[in-house]
Amino acid sequence: MGFEVIEHTADIGIVAHGKGLEEAFASAALGLFSLITDPETVKEITSRELVLQAEDPEGLLVEWLNGLIYLFDVENLLFSRFEFQEFQPTRLVARAYGEKADLSRHPIKIGVKAATHHMLKVEKGDGYRVQVLFDI
């Protein structure tokens, strides 16, 4: 469980870990919101459900993160906890918990515009390791 920020000249990425793939996906989502703000300042006031599918786990990871970015863009929602009701390598049903951004409490560091397919990785070793780069 956990994530690190990784480097790319133009943009920024994260590598997230988890015992299972779903834990790695949750870590990646937390990593995403740590780029946007400080997730510790985000309370669990509301939640949103995401139902997503893709052709492969890599594609699903991009769909997952882009789904969350969409909710930030459209509803100004920040999330700090993620639960999966259903999780398969190509389909997931998740609930994200968080609240509407409040600029007096949430420092907005940067707007993340998209998770990309560039250098995208989902690897299984001792647990799962996923890597994704964001366009910011």
Added chain:
Amino acid sequence: MPRWEGPLKKRDDYRWEIPQSYKPGMLVPGLIYSSEALLEETKEEQALEQVANVAFLPGIVSYSMAMPDIHWGYGFPIGGVAAMRARDGVISPGGVGYDINCGVRLLTTSLSREEVQPKIEELVNRLYSDIPSGLGTSGRIRVDKRELDKVLLHGARWAVEKGYGWAEDLEATEESGAMKGADPDRVSARAKDRGLPQIGTLGSGNHFLEVGVLEEVYDPAAARAMGIERVGQVLLLIHSGSRGLGHQVCDDYLKVMEEAARRYGIQLPDRQLACAPFSSPEGQSYFAAMASAANYAWANRQAMAHWARESFSQVFKRSPQELGMRMVYDVAHNIAKVEEHRVDGQKLTLVVHRKGATRAFPPGHPDVPARYQKVGQPVLIPGDMGRYSFVAVGTEQGMKEAFGSTCHGAGRLQSRAAAKRSLRGHDVAQELARRGITVKTGSWSGLAEEFSSAYKDVAQVVEVAHNAGLSRKVAKARPIGVVKG
């Protein structure tokens, strides 16, 4: 990251070629406009490999080109220019980029540094509050879905008709601020949802407003045509794009194109080069969606220019007209355009992809506004917020050689994380203050990531473009105030 070790043939001091034989599948050679010094930096990443990969795209003519500010992007390099035959070539969303019609707008003022300096803090604060970043909050313009379609169709013209700006602004905007061929029906509901709250917002990343002071004029006649008249004159630069809407269009069509590329049997060395024949339904659909996103970006910059005029007007107690806040020009630097060019003596209709590159048409070209017919199309090249920005004009040489294209900015040197490690946000503020630059930002860490040391020296980039003949330097401005989302 491994250093790029591929073959480079030096043609002259500013031109390097990647031979077509480098990789089987390249349809044309690569051509990089650079200097020895800039090229050394470029080789530290894989951007040149990307130049070679772009040469695989069906219908590409002449060269897969890179401008001197080239750096590593997704699939295509940033700073890349590639032209494909409209008849049988492809269009690729990766060749435009995520931020469709990211671009730059420049306005003059009749104010001098002496008048602005004592009020710079007030001015920068006012610009910051009048022009929303749109991060974690909605913009100032409220429209419904039907009205958004009008924005996508009419771009800056929509904004001017709604009272955001002057009719003459449109003449000074690439495509008159509204690209033909836009079709809002080709833009997904998801992209429109993202676009609704963000019209007229600046965004974050490397987007900013810069209050600059004219420091040097290299071409007085061209500068005069632009209303850039004396050293010490205050200028305003706006660098922004199509926000979440443009990103969503890119993302949506990358998926469409991946599938389409397979179906049309197009072999690609990199997944993010996904493309479809320009004449195919997928190609036409993407082009119509891209043009819509481009128009959205022009409406954004139009609204922001309007509010910037109001901010100046509030601070200096004169109308924007009295303050001489005319537009110099507005350029797109992430876009694909259908243009006529002469290649090997043959007139061709081409889909010119400019990703991190600026159109730079020469004097006399029909798409250049009347007031610039004698001097050429203005090219606006923002720097890194800490040093300087440049104005240039297009040339006949650039038209002949590079489909009328030149560089777009400084080009990144350091990753954001590395930039942040070497400098903390407040150190950056101190350093900027030392240089006489007042800054207002919503994110100090974001600012550190964008600081000068993260970029190539834009002066070197502009110099190479000038010496290679792609564009001609006109003027240089130094920032005194910066607003960043």
